[in-house]
Amino acid sequence: MNSASSASLVPLDFWVLMREFWSFQDANVLWVVVGSMLLGIAASVVGSFAFLRKRSLMGDVLAHAALPGVMTAFLLAQTNTPWVMFVGALSSSFLGLLLMDWIPKNSKIKPDAAMAITLSFFFALGLMELSYIQGLEIEGKSGLDKMLFGQAAAMLPKDIAWLSGVAVLILVTIGLFFHKFRLIAFNRVYAQTLGLNLAFYELILALLIVSAVVIGLQVVGVVLMAAVLLTPIAAARFWSQRLSHLLWIAAIIGGLSGLISANISYMAPAMPTGPWMVVVLSLFFLVSFLFAPERGLVANARALKRLRQQVQEENVLRTFYVLNERHPSHHADQALHLDKRFHQEDILANRAMSVSVLKRTLHRLVNKGWVEQTPFSITLTPAGAQEASQLTRRHRLWENYLIEQASIDSSQVHLQAEHIEHLLTDVETREIEQTLSGASHDPHGKTIPSAVGVTLEKPHA
Amino acid sequence: MHEFWILATASLVAISASMVGVFLILRRMALLGDAISHSVLLGIVGGYLLSGSRSIAVMLISATLIGLLTAWLSNALHRLGKLQTDASIGIVFTLFFALGVILVSLFSGQVDLDQECVLYGELAFVPFDTITFGNLEAGPRAFWMIGLVFLINLGVLVLAYERFKLVSFHPALAISLGVNVAFWHYLLMTLVSLTTVASFEAVGAILVVALLVIPASSAYLWAKSLKSMLWIAAAYGQASVLIGYALARWLDSSIAASIGVSSGLLLFLTLGILQIRKLKQKTYVDHSLKAEAVEL
DSSP states (O other): OOHHHHHHTHHHHHHHHHHHHHHTOSHHHHHHHHHHHHHHHHHHHHHHHHHHTTOTTHHHHHHHHHHHHHHHHHHHHOSOOHHHHHHHHHHHHHHHHHHHHHHHHHSSOOHHHHHHHHHHHHHHHHHHHHHHHHTSOOTTGGGTTHHHHOOGGGOOHHHHHHHHHHHHHHHHHHHHHHHHHHHHHHOHHHHHHTTOOHHHHHHHHHHHHHHHHHHHTTTTOTTTHHHHHHHHHHHHTTTOOOHHHHHHHHHHHHHHHHHHHHHHHHHOTTSOHHHHHHHHHHHHHHHHHHHOTTTSHHHHHHHHHHHHHHHHHHHHHHHHHHHHHHOTTOOTTSOOOOOOOBOHHHHHHHSOOOHHHHHHHHHHHHHHTSEEEOSSOEEEOHHHHHHHHHHHHHHHHHHHHHHHHSOOOHHHHHHHHHHHTTTOOHHHHHHHHHHSOOOSBOTTSOBOOOSSOOOOOOOOO | OHHHHHHHHHHHHHHHHHHHHHHHHHTTOHHHHHHHHHHHHHHHHHHHHHHOOOOHHHHHHHHHHHHHHHHHHHHHHHHHSOOOHHHHHHHHHHHHHHHHHHHHHHTTTTSSOOHHHHHHOOGGGGGGSEEEETTEEEEEHHHHHHHHHHHHHHHHHHHTHHHHHHHHHOHHHHHHTTOOHHHHHHHHHHHHHHHHHHHHHHHOTTHHHHHHHHHHHHHHHHOSSHHHHHHHHHHHHHHHHHHHHHHHHHHTOOHHHHHHHHHHHHHHHHHHHHHHHHHHHHHHHHHHHHHHHHHO
16 A cells, blocks of 8 residues: 555645546546446345345445355355356355344344344454454455455456446336335325335345445445445435436435545545445435435524514514503504504513513614604514504404313413414415404404404604 | 464454443443444544554544444434434444445555455454564554553443433433433444454454454343343353364464354354243243143
């Protein structure tokens, strides 16, 4: 391993190698790129179904389980022909799958422990055989340890041909059985009642996963193959909820990371490819997790903030309404005029709210034209009065609704209504009103404002 | 003498791993144990590159930090990203392990580690890397490190046995009694991290999973109480070390890998015996039913 010295050559070699890679003049480069991308696409699409079946780490177990198969095949056949390796890896991976399912069914060992057992036992067995082989005098043994962390650039054309063939086969099979797989992934019980042969399709899916894992060995390696199956779909989940979209997004992420890791492998041939591919995939995941619209962390935080602000604004408006109602100049038999002036202290006395939050909220209300603020007083504008009375209307209608329809005690209803008043739509409010018996007062004896609007006299000078 | 140090180190690794492994199995956290044993690599390499020292304290601290970070981060991803638990574990540990491997290959000249060592450990080389106090040669570094961790594990286990028992068997009851379950969870994760980092030089990142999970699972099949499970797991661990060492001598293969394989073989043997016993019991019951039917 000579990467320390190649790291020091970076500035000069870097761009030359970069140009060489992206010009694709070297037919070998093109093949490695095609192979890596096909692998990324096939693995991420197959992995999506494992993820949806809630067996995300199955790929990890199967990849580790492939190792002793490769070694045994090499020991028996004394050659590293792709198809021999493929058959060896496929059969031992499949054995691992059976073992992983057999143990929890036939003993008290739990599924997660069974996975860890299968993974570590097969891997230990593979490493034991590998160390045994390295003590022997056999030709072709040097490529075997590349199976651990992958080495895309070291792949031979015959390896790539195999890899690509199997990857295409996987994608075609998924295309053929897409509807069946979708049904099983989302609604197993329904699929069973339709008379679908679940065991058969699960077997096919398992075979596909095993094949994807096995062709990934040379590019990504045994140890980190799990990430190629798992991370793309986990990232895609933040962008969409439709299965077809999810698969496309996962495939794009998988393909791109295949391309990038082929590039890295070309630039630094001594570096293992697998870890780089995983880092690239994790970056895709991180970006999706943080910045995806709607479901990303940032979007979520912003939506939450907006909701909190809206609640604060509406709370202040409602407080204005209540303050107007309680004002000494208002008589219960008169129409309510929402034109009284108040101070910040009046609001603070009625709402648990910090001064700074109130100031910011008032500022937003002024900007919206719902409140007029002078250095000495605060008043509702006509639009603000309308808004405040509609909010109060929703609140009080809901209180009545809870008492009439849900038989909730009148001492409980206020708090519930405090939450729902921010969420009810006009249509819902109208529906509630229709189911109610048409009371004009809320459970606490306050008048419910009408839907039409309120009178508001211009504040006297 | 070399043989002695190798076996002593390996048996300390096996016994420490089976001690924490028992709780991983009981709390159904085998996969989190697997994840932490992978991430610890990043802690070791990172700690070395940052501090420039390979002292036992630096390694233990940095690996513990990264182990706890793994546990915490997978939990955070699970909650914030609404991902399944195992998916979030998988994403976190593959990234950490990948970063660890990349750092190892980038700085292979400076770090006393290579990819091989990450995978196999270097049990056969353990006797050559010794610690000296003044003029006194005190034995291999790896031995002292795992010895220290063994004592920590033992101490915590003896002191907090009842708490661990409560949290493992009745987590809901523990919460209602006001026990800080999160604290005990992260304490267990700390022990897992300490054990894996101390085992790392001896058996490598992935094979330690075998020693964490497999002897404890074998014990889980027999044991009738927590105490007996701990003892049986330790015994399985020791047996795996001895058989594995013999296997490695015979085949000239990696000692660590052979220990992992033999622990698996012992588990399958146990499973086989239990399976046969179940079968015999079934045929016995069938026979006695038939006999009764004839009598009637």
